Amino acid sequence: MLKKTLIILALPLVSLLAISVATPLWGVSAQPASQTAPSAVATAPTGTLQKMIVESGSVTIDLDLNGFNGNSSLVARPVTLQFAVGANSFFPILVFNNLLRGPEQGSMTLVPAGVNASGYSLPAALGASLQQLVIEKLPSDRGFDLAV
Template sequence: MKFFLASLAGFIRKIPTLTHKLTNNAKSEDHIMLKKTLTAFTLSFLSLLGNGWENYAAQPSQKTSDAPTGTLQKMIVESGSVTMDLDLNGLNGSSSLVARPVTLHFAAAANSFLPVLVFNDLLRAAEAGSMTLIPQNAAGAGVNEPGYSALPAALRASLGQLAVEKMDWDASVDLVVRDSKSGFVFFNVEGHQYDYDANAKLLSITGGRLLISKEFANALGRPADAGATVGKISIGAAMQPIEVQTLVNGETRSVVMPPLRGAAGAEGPTLVPGPDVIVGDLPEMAQYGSNGNFVGLGIATTSCNNGDQPLNWFSLPNIDHPVIPQNLYRMSAGIS
């Protein structure tokens, strides 16, 4: 395990350009395989850093120059903006030579869980998550902006509840634009590039092409248009850390959860005095076998600090950390 971690740390340092500027282009199978391989290695490495590296700290180890030293930050969207430039002809199946563009402007919902991992100020990985979009157009016109009436009815009806979602690393696409309530996917995003400005704490996603999804093409009655490019998307987001780890020679020396800047979403509590750990997201649930009538389940949690003071999170035997209980219930007379 020690050798694997040290070797992997060296491997990551040899690919700073690929990890600093993450790209996605589904047109190249080789690129997809490389992207997935790098993402798998990077996420495995950072998962060990973020979820139990301290379990190995108590074991005897030989320090090497290859062991990672630095600061690992898990960051989410504090605020941001999203622009979609759409071709109305392509959306409506028109062959007209007269261009009919429309630009949709959105603000990102505060504290959206579209997480990225930053190690020593370099972008290392984007994790699965989503960012809710709030229409922001001229003079407060919102969904009544000129040109919106020509959008397909299904898309127009969902403008107030769209979201950009980052898919798992093994999905066929990296980003999608979907209805946040129904889950209906309107567009797949291809060809985009991630970039991170450490000084400004700014994440940029540029160059994305909007492709009609298979289900949207079917809803339009034009299944052959699935995969057709009908516009482009760009995203700019101010990021804030929700977890900061300090590593020295591969060992965690401190873990701190900074206070969120602003309330944790419309349904979140108001910031309170002192540290206040909350569960900001439940990204995954997994089943770990069964024994008779008992089934092993685990729920992943993404924690945030909704207080106004930093929150320490150290492993045992140190007791300076919160505890998150999990309970699952089956409704009375529910499905057995």
């Protein structure tokens, strides 16, 4: 009978001792999970995603005019074209945590600025379409991101 009583009292005592020793080793706590560690949702990376549109701006395009003339000359004829962005252009850009991530589908109308200045001797095909240029974001399956 003494043996039976000793086993009945010793077994719970040994169990409590084992749990109290093992708890710090396993990182288990008797407190509710909400008090010990933030939930998995709170530990996930968070940030601010903004979709911004272009309101105004300027665009500079550097061209080699020999490519438009079909001239195979090795001497480059560079020209720099200046444009302003059209007022009603819809060209959304994604910004995450104040870092530019890239454009979404959309387009910007280019308004020529300073075309009548000296040095603008453009080929006829380019000169005729100069008032109708647009920068457009292409779908992701294309070879390039942007097209003029």
